[in-house]
Amino acid sequence: MKTPFILYSKVSKMKGCKKVMRITILVDNNTFIDKYYFGESALSMMIEIENEKILFDMGYSDIFLKNSQIKGVNLDETTKIVFSHGHNDHTRGMSFLPKSSGLFGxxxxxxxxxxxxxxxxxxxxxxxxxIDWLGDRFDLRLQKEPVKLTNKLWYLGEIDQYTDFEKREAIGENFVNNQWQADYVFDDTAMAYETKEGLFIITGCSHSGIANICEHAKKVTGNNKILGIIGGFHLFDLDERLEKTVEYFQNNNMTQLYPSHCVSFKAKAYINQFIDVEEVGVGLEINV
Known part of the structure; x- marks a missing residue:
């Protein structure tokens, strides 16, 4: 097996800044040529920062476990777990945790x-x-409010509405107050990392709207500069929403875009006409 390649972010290479956060993609729709990992329509990342190892989502199956082993990522060293939202392409991997998993607790x-x-x-x-199964096995810290996970990394909590082109759309139904009702995925959240050059956003699917997430991150952190984003943008069609999203990226002078998981090829190709888009796949590492 060939040694998986390492791709450093432009922040590290161009600015010469200290590499203080590493993101490793454990699950994604895409796998790189000649890099022998498993892929699926799901997402999982490991974030290493300030002596913390934070697992972000667990994908759909057991491949986040398999890819971690191949990659040499020891999940038992995880210090915190963050879920972007409750859809099964981000949570179902927990079903495959062995009884002796070091993630429990x-x-x-x-x-x-x-x-x-x-x-x-x-x-x-x-x-x-x-919730009972989760509560018996993990230390649940469920909340809508933002939380500082480290000195520089934020869990953003519930995302507010800021733009006029990213209005929430119902995706099926969820069971709330003993009844099924339209699900606007209010549980969708993300993380924001504070750098000297601006905020770096880490997202799962961006059901809240990627621009809404960025604006919320600005509000939470008090930093109005967005350096870049990695994760799902939830963009599929060549439509007004995509056009206005690209305008938003341009207006915010973003230079680091790593769209993954729930972004179509044609959406990536459109964005790439205006801002360079980096390829994302299982095994990718970036240092910010």
Whole structure:
């Protein structure tokens, strides 16, 4: 097996700054040529920062475990777990944790609605385990408010509405207050890392809207500069939303874009006409 390559972010290479946060992609839709990992339509990352190892999402199957082993990432060293939201392409991997998993007992940061049952056209798309199972095995820290996970890394909590082109759309239903109701994915959240050059956003699917997430990060941190983003942008069609999103990126002078998971090829190609888009796949490492 060939040694997986390491791609450093432009922040590290061009600015010569100290490399203080490393992100490793453990699960993504894409795999690189001649890099022998497993891929699926899901997402998981390991974030290493300030002596912390933070697992962000667990994908859909057991491949986050397999890819971690191949990559040499020791999940037992995880200090915190963050879930971007409760859809099963980000949470179902927890079903495959062995009884002896070193992840058990670790704190989980997520929105209080992330564990609620979710369905789309009668298909179960929610987290595989209920709150009792989670509470017995993890230190649950579920909240809507932002939390500082380290000196420079924020869990953003519930994302507010800031733009007029990213209005929330219902994705199936969720079970709340003993009834099924339209699910606007209010449990969708993200993280923001503070650098001297601006904020670096880490997102799962961006159901809240990627520009809304960036604006919320500005509000939470008090920093109005967005350096870059890695994760799902939830952009698929060549439409007005995509055009206005690119305008937003340009107006904010973003230079580091790593769209992954839930971004179509044609959306990436469109963005790349205006801002260089980096390829993302399982095994990718960036240092910010």
């Amino acid at each position: 670790k704190p989980i940061y997520a929105h209080p609605l992330f564990w609620n049952s979710k369905r789309f056209e009668k298909l179960d798309i929610g987290a595989p385990k209920n």
